[in-house]
Amino acid sequence: MRDAAxxxxxxxxGAGTFLIRFSFIGLLGDRRLPPWAGRLLAFVPxxxxxxxxxxxxxxxxxxxxxxxxxRLVAALAALAIGAATRSMLAAIAGGMGALxxxxxxxx
Amino acid sequence: xxxxxxxxxYLRGLRDSIPFMVVIVPFALLFGQAAAEAGWSLAQIMGxxxxxxxxxxxxxxxxxxxENAPVLIVIVTALAVxxxxxxxxxxxxxxxxxxxxxxxxxLAYVLVDQTYGVAIHRFALPxxxxxxxxxxxxxxxxxxxxxxxxxxxxxxxxxxxxxPAGFAIDFAVPITFIAIxxxxxxxxxxxxxxxxxVAAALALARMPFGLGLLxxxxxxxxxxxxxxxxLERRR
Numbered sequence: 150m151r152d153a154a155x156x157x158x159x160x161x162x163g164a165g166t167f168l169i170r171f172s173f174i175g176l177l178g179d180r181r182l183p184p185w186a187g188r189l190l191a192f193v194p195x196x197x198x199x200x201x202x203x204x205x206x207x208x209x210x211x212x213x214x215x216x217x218x219x220r221l222v223a224a225l226a227a228l229a230i231g232a233a234t235r236s237m238l239a240a241i242a243g244g245m246g247a248l249x250x251x252x253x254x255x256x
Numbered sequence: 257x258x259x260x261x262x263x264x265x266y267l268r269g270l271r272d273s274i275p276f277m278v279v280i281v282p283f284a285l286l287f288g289q290a291a292a293e294a295g296w297s298l299a300q301i302m303g304x305x306x307x308x309x310x311x312x313x314x315x316x317x318x319x320x321x322x323e324n325a326p327v328l329i330v331i332v333t334a335l336a337v338x339x340x341x342x343x344x345x346x347x348x349x350x351x352x353x354x355x356x357x358x359x360x361x362x363l364a365y366v367l368v369d370q371t372y373g374v375a376i377h378r379f380a381l382p383x384x385x386x387x388x389x390x391x392x393x394x395x396x397x398x399x400x401x402x403x404x405x406x407x408x409x410x411x412x413x414x415x416x417x418x419x420p421a422g423f424a425i426d427f428a429v430p431i432t433f434i435a436i437x438x439x440x441x442x443x444x445x446x447x448x449x450x451x452x453x454v455a456a457a458l459a460l461a462r463m464p465f466g467l468g469l470l471x472x473x474x475x476x477x478x479x480x481x482x483x484x485x486x487l488e489r490r491r
Contacts, residue, residue, distance in 0.1 A: 154327050155300050158317050162334045163307030169338050171364035173345040174352060182346045188481045192449050193340045194312065196476035197333070198437045199450040200457030200469050201316060205430040207458060220427055227431045231438020237279055240435035241428075248427055 219251025261359075261392035265385065269396025272378065276370045276401050281408045283311050286428050287318070288412020294322050298413050305409035309368055309402055312436060313337045315429055325466040333469060344372040351379055351390050359391060366398035444487065449480030 173182070182190075206224040208214040227244025231237065284305065291301045296318075304314050313334040320330040344367050352363055375394045379385060385393065440446045453476035460468030 151295075151321075152297075152300075154330075155296060155321060156303070157327050158321060158330050158334070159300065159303045159307055161331050162313060162317060162338075163304075165331070165335045166308050166310055166313065166338045166341070167365060169335070169341045170345055170367040171361060172342050173349040174360045174364050174367070175357065177346075177349070182343060185481075187343055187346075188484065189477050190340050190343050192446070192477045192480035193337060193473075195437055195440050195446045195449045196453050196473040196480060197316070197337050197469070198312065198433045198453075200453035200472040200476065201319065202430045202433045202437075203454040203457050204461050205319070205427075209427065211426045223427060224430060224434055227434040228438050228441075231435050232441045235439040235442075237435045237439065238282070240438050241282065241431055244431035244434065245428060248431070 219248055219255060222251050223248035260388060261395055262386070262389045263392060265389035265392035266396040266399075269375070269378075269393035269398075270400045271396075272393075273370065273374050273397040273400035276374070277404050280370070280401060280404045283432065284405045284408035285412035285416070286432060287311065287314055288409040288414075289416025290315070290412075290429055291318050292413045292416045294318060296413075298410075301409060301413040302406070305406055308334075309366070309405060310338050310341075312433070315432065319429060320466060323466070329466040329470070333466070333473075336470070336473065341367060341372075344376075347376060348372065351375075352387065352394070354387050355391055363391070363394055363398075366395075366402050368398075368401060370401045371397045445480045445484035448483045449476040452476040452479040 202224070206221060207216060209217050209220050211217075212220070223244045226247035227240045230243035231240030234240070287305065288301055291304070292298075296304075304317070308314055308317075316337055317330050317334045320333060345364065348363070348367065352360060355363070371394060374397050375390070378393060379390060437450060441450055453472050456472035456475050457469055460471055462468070463471065
């Protein structure tokens with residue numbers, strides 16, 4: 150059942166993602182995206198990912214949903230470092246560094 | 257029109273994209289590791305990394321499936337995140353529209369954030385490239401981006417189970433998402449969208465079937481576009 154769910158997601162998301170990528174290159178040719186659609190699409194990542202992350206930060210699974218200081222601080226550190234440096238890698242390194250520091254300090 | 261990709265341009269695209277490995281490798285390692293941890297088989301992990309090649313959507317699917325969200329919601333959310341690639345497709349069509357169908361299909365398959373970003377930047381620089389050079393350049397970039405993506409996914413899936421629990425690797429997934437989004441937050445419209453996304457997702461967390469995230473994302477997109485238009489009008 151779970152296996153079937155995973156495979157369904159893999160196949161459908163794979164095929165759907167290919168069709169999205171192929172849309173204009175292969176099917177619609179030189180037609181342009183309407184400006185309003187382009188404007189909305191530009192905000193997709195920043196509209197989906199923060200909402201996906203927020204519950205994971207505020208109610209972490211590892212602490213059974215209890216707000217956890219090291220994890221909260223780590224998330225804020227990744228956010229601040231990412232915004233300041235514009236480097237995804239620096240944000241990951243800083244966030245995980247802050248997490249280990251916090252977990253170690255509270256140990 | 258028959259176009260055979262230029263070899264020199266292929267090598268240039270490959271070389272220009274090698275720095276991306278610094279981002280691609282850890283990201284793919286983490287995906288392989290996190291999916292193995294969640295109980296995915298090696299075939300499923302590689303099926304996802306080869307069939308989808310889109311880091312954010314892969315992590316979203318993994319996370320939502322772990323939360324036992326309904327399959328339809330997982331699919332809609334993952335595809336929604338990948339809709340941005342329709343923009344890439346529209347902008348690439350102008351450059352490679354004359355290539356053979358199979359070449360365009362292959363190009364579409366490897367049209368990811370990094371290959372698009374490096375290629376569209378290069379295509380705009382003088383001197384103008386021929387269609388053959390553009391194709392070659394793009395496939396060179398794709399080789400440097402997608403090859404490491406597959407290999408590091410595999411390495412993460414195989415070696416990842418050896419990472420002990422003390423490393424709190426559970427939290428690497430949210431940290432990675434934050435790291436993807438944070439660099440964009442310096443722009444006011446993007447910041448506004450992110451704030452609405454967080455507030456609405458938390459407020460709507462109890463909505464059934466994971467619908468809260470989709471509603472939050474819709475509100476955040478409208479907010480971002482609205483703020484951007486208001487700022488443009490003021491200028």
